[in-house]
Amino acid sequence: MSRELTIAIVAKDAASTIERAARSALACGDYPVLLVDDHSGDETVNLAQDILCGRLTVVRTTEALGVGNARQTALEHIDTPFGMWLDADDELLPHRGHTMLDALKAGADLVVDPVMLFDSASGKDMGLLNIPDFIRAPGGIWRSFERNWIPMLAGGFRTDLASRVGIDRRFRAAEDYDFLLRALMAGARMHILDDCGYRYAHSPASLSRNLDVSVAFTEQALMKHTLAQVIDRLEESSMxxxxxxxxxxxxxxxxxxxxxxxxxxxxxxxxxxxxxxxxxxxxxxxxxxxxxxxxxxxxxxxxxxxxxxxxxxxxxxxxxxxxxxxxxxxxxxxxxxxxxxxxxxxxxxxxxxxxxxxxxxxxxxxxxxxxxxxxxxxx
Missing domain, CATH: 1.25.40.10 (Tetratricopeptide repeat domain)
Structure with missing residues (x-):
């Protein structure tokens, strides 16, 4: 297996979707896969092991505290220079690992890409969610302090940077947005790919569809930063x-x-x-x-x-x-x-x-x- 990049999956009771995610990881390249199991009560782990076999490492969280704790647990167990997230109900496209790795090896700390929204039940594509041009423009990424304009933040990362920034264990939603803001303030270099490399599942039961919870944690993420710090960064940018x-x-x-x-x-x-x-x-x-x-x-x-x-x-x-x-x-x-x-x-x-x-x-x-x-x- 390649020892450059780890595909990291966090899952809880994902038996209905983990096989799809695992097969996409298998097709993505010869990369190790880390599965953090957040105390599943179903066959999530067994199903993933059946598909990924010796490529898979399974770690269990010490407590079932939610997605923030599970992602932080993943960061603590990745032993390759680079990592890439895959949600347990989503899919990687076969080329994504290579394109992420190329951008990371070229100097990026974080890499994101457009995603294809698909219906989880039928598998049918629903439409491309591109990253807006104004985010790609000089200084555009700092509009993340207005709201999150990037459809899916589960991209690639340099492990040492991600570990240094860390993921807030307390967050049960918007943990990726919180991580993005703190990474930018820490000087992370962001790269945005042109091609779609990820299929993002739509399901009414998805955690991201609980708008009240997402909004509450989004506000918490924004309140971590002082106004003076944000003013300084925006005035330094070419926005x-x-x-x-x-x-x-x-x-x-x-x-x-x-x-x-x-x-x-x-x-x-x-x-x-x-x-x-x-x-x-x-x-x-x-x-x-x-x-x-x-x-x-x-x-x-x-x-x-x-x-x-x-x-x-x-x-x-x-x-x-x-x-x-x-x-x-x-x-x-x-x-x-x-x-x-x-x-x-x-x-x-x-x-x-x-x-x-x-x-x-x-x-x-x-x-x-x-x-x-x-x-x-x-x-």
Whole structure:
């Protein structure tokens, strides 16, 4: 076997999918495979051993704490210079190991690639999730502090860098996003491949589809970084001004640092550039974020002012947030009408659905404009 790269799989009760993942690892090249079993109660390990035989090493977590602990356990047992993640319900394409290894040996610390989304039940491809051009552009990777724009972070890594950064054992979701942010702040060199090398399974039961859990851990990941540190990194980068002001405003909003937020939103409002992939001007984006901030500050009338200026009756995120503002002002009928209008435009819109179902209890605000790029949320 090659002693340059290890394929690392973490699994818990993955008997229904592990054979598919294991066969893809076998076809990917002559690489050792490490399976971290997070206390499965089914035949996950036996099925993987039947396929991978002597190529497989199995390690069991000391405690069943979730995916963050399982990935950190994997890092502690990889003994090759490079590694590559494979989720237990996904597939590697045969060339992926070689292309990842080439990029890592050329000097990259982290390597990611486009992925093909497929239906887990039927195996049918559902569409290519590419990595947006603006992320590939100079300084673009720092927009990761706005939100995660990379459809699948389970790529390749230099083992010493990954081990030094580490994976937070406490994270039960978004552990890969947390790792990415901390790796970037640690100076990791990122390389983005052009060709798809990974098939990413869609299943309604996938952990990534638990939006409430994912959002909670995403917020925790972002809160680990100080605003001053992020400002320094973005100002050192070659990120365009519109993107820099928006990313810093969004980050300051998450941390509720109102002086910095107001400063960045003011600069954004004066910027006549448009920001991909939203296709919106700086002024539009400034208005959206200002409405979110007003609702955070308990100022629904101010939020209404911003949102009504932006409302074209075609933007589901604006309609949802108008409903939130109206509910907070006591106008429950108009709030429900706004949420119903949002659902006519996007029937599966989670925030508007929950707001209508909850009847005003624990209102869901769409804090940032909806994505305008292919992503895991597009299904």
């Amino acid at each position: 365009p001004a519109t993107a820099r002001h928006y990313t810093l405003a969004a980050f300051a909003l998450r941390q509720q640092n109102w002086p910095t937020f107001d400063e960045q939103v003011t600069a954004l409002a004066r910027d006549d550039g448009t920001l991909p992939p939203y296709g919106r001007t700086g002024a539009w984006l400034a208005g959206f974020l200002s409405a979110t901030a007003a609702l955070d500050r308990g100022q629904p009338r101010s939020a209404m002012h911003h949102l009504e200026l932006l409302n074209d009756n075609r933007s589901t995120d604006i309609l949802n947030n108008l409903g939130v503002a109206k509910w907070q002002m006591g106008d429950q009928d108009d709030a429900r009408a706004a949420w119903q209008a949002a659902l006519k435009l996007m029937p599966a819109y989670y925030d508007a659905q929950r707001n209508l179902e909850a009847g005003g209890d624990a209102l869901r605000l769409t804090r940032f404009p909806l994505r305008r790029a292919a992503s895991r949320s597009s299904y």
